Amino acid sequence: MYKVHCLNNISQKGLALLSSDYELTDDVSEADVILVRSANMHEMEFSDNLKAVARAGAGVNNIPLDALAEREIPVFNTPGANANAVKELVLCALLLAARDIVGGAAWCRHNADDENIAKSAEKAKKQFAGTEIMGKTLGVIGLGAIGRLVIPAAEALGMKTVGYDPFLDAERAATISPNLRFTDDLLDLCASCDYITIHVPATPKTKGMIGADEIAAMKEGAAFLNFSRDTLVDNDAMRAGLTSGKVRRYVTDFATPEVMTMEGALVLPHLGASTAEAEENCAEMAVREVMDYLETGKKVHCVN
16 A cells, blocks of 8 residues: 655645545655655655655656755656646736736726726726737746747737747747747747746756846846746846846745745746646646556656
């Protein structure tokens, strides 16, 4: 009998896949399997019982991969399971960056007691005017599970697209969309796009990959969207870009003390994968991966 401990709430739809050879436990010290979403595991002590860890999501920066690898404990993740949820939020962010929807909604709420609010709104709305995204160019950094969904969706809304990924070439990128312009130069992408969205993993190599040089290369008044990881963007450089007007809007899914003080930053509370469908997909994939490993030795999406 394998014992499974959930460090975070894991969708019941995924847990229902566990066979009679598995049971849930509240005691992590006796667990053979740990299922996790966002809980920080770096300070945890692991018992000799532990045989596998599965992250119900793609990012694994909250898990001590090397320490677990030294103990021959595989860590699995679920790339692509939440890709559609993130893609849809990126589309939402494009519109939030293009038009001051948030500001307009806040104005209405603030003036809720105005008996003549309809008339007042007609006078106030010009301060919330924006632009349309049709005909604009979207740069997509990282053409993995999420990036390759964002591109055709943006094109369907009338946008032009430019893609960058150091692990792809133009021929492979063309399979995503024949209309995609692929570049192997990140600064070229920055210089040619009205909107830029980033979809790469957080690693030592990608930390701060959007810095002063990349922001300096951007179009005047560009908008930058970050639904990957906060560490990908150099906060000092982004703050300077927003202050100067080089960057018109920074939409990020990561609330940190640094971004909360940036004028022009629109901050969301890590909503990228926060849909019922994504949580179910991730949980199902994670459970299948650990069951496959424990029962057959097969490793699918093992990251360490």
